[in-house]
Amino acid sequence: MAQKGTIICAPATSGGGAIALIRLSGPGTIETLAGIFKPVDDQIDIIKANGYSLIYGTISSQDEFIDEVLVSLFRAPHSYTGEEMAEISCHASPFIQRRIIEILIERGVQTASPGEFTMRAFMNGKMDLSQAEAVADIIASDSAAAHRLASTQLRGGFSKEIEKLRMELLSFASLIELELDFSEEDVKFADRFALTETVIKIKSLVDRLAASFRLGNAIKKGMPVVIAGRPNVGKSSLLNLLLQEERAIVSDIPGTTRDTVEEVLHVGGLLFRFIDTAGLRDAGDRIEEMGIERTHGRLKEAEVVLAVAEATDRAEDIAGFARSLAELSGDSGAKIILVINKSDLAGSGEITRLKKELPRLCDLPAVFISAVTTSGMDELRMVLTAAVETGRLDAPQYIVTNARHYEALKNVSESLQRVLDGFRDGIPTVLIATDVRQAVYYLGVITGKITPEDILGEIFSHFCIGK
């Protein structure tokens, strides 16, 4: 990281494309730029130009013409970082980008570390830490759901929720501290019952936020879905069908196609991560014998399990298979969906019978599909996204997607639990006050009200260059 007060620069776009952006930030940026940039309209003086102006001109170093560019100027504090800033929009030639950065460095500008622009924005109070982290998330977001979570966080909704909790705890803390000031007199200002109630309320909110991390993380990284079923039941055809249809949607725009992870795909605005279940070869009642560690683990990770069977199977066998999967996935809370394939092969009598018998045997959604005629695929997609949406009903208004926030929330919850235990066991107020202060501290860590320097460095190093 460069020192405060220095000018930093970095390319904000990656290689390729037609246009590249080079960003500059720091006091004196525009004066430095004036040394290499000449507006085509010689009436314009960029030193005097207003913020938010856009100027066309050429970049040169002495006699060496480098490029025709568009320059955007920003005056402090009305910029992303809150500092004086400029953006150079040049041709995306590797040579041109390199040369522009070289001649900036010759003039004393320093190259920015990853995330350094956003870190300056945080340092200058343009955003809190949770919002700053959302910037990295929004850039990485590749599904509607991940984007929704990141943009809610970016716009400060999550921070406000945390700040509200923190203020409640702070006023609670001040009551407790007041008691301490008068401790010799053994006065209890605060009604212990009312206090307990407040702590329980806050703790339950914190716990629900922490619990949402599993879902938030799944949304960010892709909802894990295990496809299970005996061989030849149509697991691969099912995946291929889903893949083929979705592939067409993500074409054309650069950066949307994922390299080789064929099992990741978007369904209804959510990213799903389909998991190989080669280990789940055996179906029906033989599944218990397998008990393979790996399969256990995969089922425990799953948000959804697609239990694939055939329309010609007996209802009892299908229900038995589903029960085995439910046992194996334990208390992971994975939603199991019965996918009855090859509905084109079964007679309409068989299907009617299955539709009648299955609900009696197990309380799970069942979708009848045919990988051949592709019937039932729309319904499957609906049920699949609904399974996750239903999961979301238990979640609070805001969903935690960041491991750092999750850790902080867990710490808050533990501190509050100690407060509750303390009340119950009649622990001295001075010890309770320490736990309350800790809870307040950890909530502050999320929004960056309290943040050790080294944590900041760690957070911003995960950003991309130029942001």
Add this chain to the structure above:
Amino acid sequence: MAQKGTIICAPATSGGGAIALIRLSGPGTIETLAGIFKPVDDQIDIIKANGYSLIYGTISSQDEFIDEVLVSLFRAPHSYTGEEMAEISCHASPFIQRRIIEILIERGVQTASPGEFTMRAFMNGKMDLSQAEAVADIIASDSAAAHRLASTQLRGGFSKEIEKLRMELLSFASLIELELDFSEEDVKFADRFALTETVIKIKSLVDRLAASFRLGNAIKKGMPVVIAGRPNVGKSSLLNLLLQEERAIVSDIPGTTRDTVEEVLHVGGLLFRFIDTAGLRDAGDRIEEMGIERTHGRLKEAEVVLAVAEATDRAEDIAGFARSLAELSGDSGAKIILVINKSDLAGSGEITRLKKELPRLCDLPAVFISAVTTSGMDELRMVLTAAVETGRLDAPQYIVTNARHYEALKNVSESLQRVLDGFRDGIPTVLIATDVRQAVYYLGVITGKITPEDILGEIFSHFCIGK
């Protein structure tokens, strides 16, 4: 290609990075943008905003928040395409880029084909065809020399040179046509000797431009350098030394590293393409025997041949080896440089003797290096770039880098040759006039004064999207 009068859009940056640019062009662009973009400062009305203004705000579709963006507005004709334009600078998330383009398409905007923005700029008279082609070259330029050629062409220098020749030929043509109008009277207005002189002058300029294509193409694609020498003479060490030192310079900036073509590197602002000479195993007088077709071809392509020998070799052998190489490369005009390696192993007496004897035996530059101590590497780099610079002295002020221009110049030269032959053989003026008109036509093809529609489509399809 979209129809004239429509609005086109495309991402102008490629995947990755922190920021992405989406470009729009066409009448009604700003009104369309107003339907999805809301300035943060609600005093601002983008419909009324000036060109070259920069506005911060949010992009949404109905209730769906998509991103916080910076929008640049341009009013016709003061824009790249000459049309009303806008650029949206958003976060580089694949999802956000996809959504913004989707909602633009919903509002009737069409996605742009590669090069369509530049084609519109050409159609609207913002640049001629040779300048438009230089845009693609400047984006692709990855060395100082390629960048210099492309930027000279972009700024219209080359077009002016061609246009000057075309005007000279046009006035010449009008003289000839005048004779035709009075042909019954058998009047010769133009002095045949003066005319012949003019044609010879123009033809020699055209020929020099055409001849510069070999160099221009080499600069654009990398100067071909063959490294030849018997095994263990230090060919690989030499290449590695060059590679290692240059690698450090091209680090850091995205897009500058070439994937696996290890043999391409920059030396002194020029791109060199080092060519594998596995076929050239045998050295000295045995080289004639080899006569391998492939090796012949490679030597004929070369701009430079590095003939690597050892400081302990006899001067006669080194000179013989160089002569064989010269014969093999034929009249390709490749410059041969003697590289005497392992100067650390030879005694100072041997080196002094070689330095004295070699110039007597062959008139070639000789550089003494040591791949171990790296001595002589700076000198080699200088001699290597100088070999190409010397080649450039024969070239005209402008260097042709484009195969289409080269073809056109060849056609001009042939037409002019027919004019000269016609004068000599006393061919009727009407036939000579046809050849002159052809020469004028082909010069016009370069700058796009005369261009069939299908050639345009072909030219712009080689561009990247968003330009």
